[in-house]
Amino acid sequence: MGGRGRAYTIVALCLALLAAGVVAGVEWARRWEGSVTLLGNWTGGDEDRFRREVLEPFEREHRIRVVYQGSSAESQVLAADVEAGTPPDVVVMPGPGELAAYAGQGRLEPLDGLFDPDHYDPMWAPEVAGAVHWVPVKADLKSMVWHPGALPEAEVARIARDPGEWCLALESGATSGWPGTDWVEDVLLQQAGWETYQKWATGRLPWTDGAVRKAWTTWGALVGAGDRQRVQRALLANYADPWGGSDPACVKERLEHQASFVRSGAHWMAVRGRYAHAKAVIPGARRDATAWEVAGDLAAMLRDTPGARALIRHLADPGTAQLGFTANRAVPTATYDADPMTGRVDATLRARGTMRCWDASDAMPPAMRDAFHQAALRFLAAPDELPQRLAVLEEMRARHRDAAWLPTVCGNG
Known part of the structure; x- marks a missing residue:
């Protein structure tokens, strides 16, 4: 064999050994413990x-x-x-x-x-x-009302009285309705205080209690419950991006009650979104204390x-x-x-x-949570049926009285 042939053979052998080493290294890396x-x-x-x-x-x-x-x-x-x-x-x-x-x-x-x-x-x-x-x-973090950065917070409270200013989107697959339950929870927390909220979220306060009923009706008035066209749009709009797509559910609305995850969404980034605490826009909210849903x-x-x-x-x-x-x-x-x-x-x-x-529906037993989600969807479409909705929820609470309710849902430690 000539010198050039030997050289080719040596190079080929080296490449083969190198390839074998790489394969062995990959196989070694895949040897999980x-x-x-x-x-x-x-x-x-x-x-x-x-x-x-x-x-x-x-x-x-x-x-x-x-x-x-x-x-x-x-x-x-x-x-x-x-x-x-x-x-x-x-x-x-x-x-x-x-x-x-x-x-x-x-x-x-x-x-x-x-x-x-x-x-x-x-x-x-x-x-x-x-x-x-x-x-x-x-x-x-929840208990947040998002608005364009150029909108003064005092103006936020004023326009919040107009249902047409609220972006509302409740579709979320198997968990549709939770943006509505977030609203009811937050209104109760801000109006009645954390002690009442905790009693309710841990199964120790009836759904038919006056404070709970007031939270539902306050939410309904704020977002225009019963407005057929508006409700239909809200029920079909996906919570993740109601501003996007070829036929967005929200276009001119300037307010959205949603958690901190929306801060990086395209819409709120574009308008340099800021947030106000929900108590600034909720009628009857307590001003002597600040509590946040999480x-x-x-x-x-x-x-x-x-x-x-x-x-x-x-x-x-x-x-x-x-x-x-x-x-x-x-x-x-x-x-x-x-x-x-x-x-x-x-x-x-x-x-x-x-x-x-804690977000109350997330803290409730699963059956109670699911019924709450459904009630929010039904109430938005037919607010006059609230007494029936609350009676069903109260029956569910009584049926699951011995379920694994959390002992507490609030804290400041």
Whole structure:
């Protein structure tokens, strides 16, 4: 063989060895030391970000593969999996009501030693069924009325009396109606105060109580309940982006009662949206105290495995990437100091001395929550039938009197 042939042979051999090394390296990288199944409600772009910023770093560090399933029908998927005896190791759910039900059935594992409870206001991670069973991984602020940045706050209160100024969108698939229940809850919180709100949200105040009835009628008057054309548009409009698409539900409206997640939406970015506290626009709101509704995504463990425990620790770790706002006081405040509005929302969610109350429907037993959602849709279309709606809800409360209602939903610790 000539010198040139030998050279080609040596080069080919080196390339083959290099390729073999790369393949071996890839195969070695795929040798997981364990796996963990995770169910959540993040899909699409939210799922992509969750995988990229939260799950992939966990996999690299722990060599534990995360098998993630995202579903907009998470409640139904989880119920079916639990019934079949194949629950996920870990679940991330919006709100504590459904998790409290599973904890009461002995389906959730205690999270003792997996995170520091002192990093949270106790209302975020309370003791239920003898232990703490969930930890917040994301938080959102509610009790917010969004308006164009150029609109003075005094003008916001004035135009709020005109139903035509409110953008209203209640469609949300299996959970349609929740933007309406948010309204009723917030009106009750601002008019009656957090003590009355807490009694109602924990099943100790009848739906037929005068304060609850007043909250419904106040909401109806503000947004034009019974206006057929307006209601039809609101019932079909998706809450995620009522301003977008070829036939937007909201066009000229200047106000929207919605949580902090909308701040990054195209519409509110374009008009440099700002927010006022809901009590500024709610007739009869108490001026002597300020309370905020909050919401959050909570991680719980259904199977106590090494992978599940490691994942819970990771999700609660203040060094883990944040998907939005957080309730974890150990996360540096600098994370949210990019602009004054972001810092203001963060301070409201985490500051001591600020009264925060869980979104009531998220905190109620699932059957009560679902009935509340449906009642909001029906009331908007037929406000004259409110007595019947409240009677049905009160019957549901009585039927589920022994369900796993939370002991408290408010706190300022």
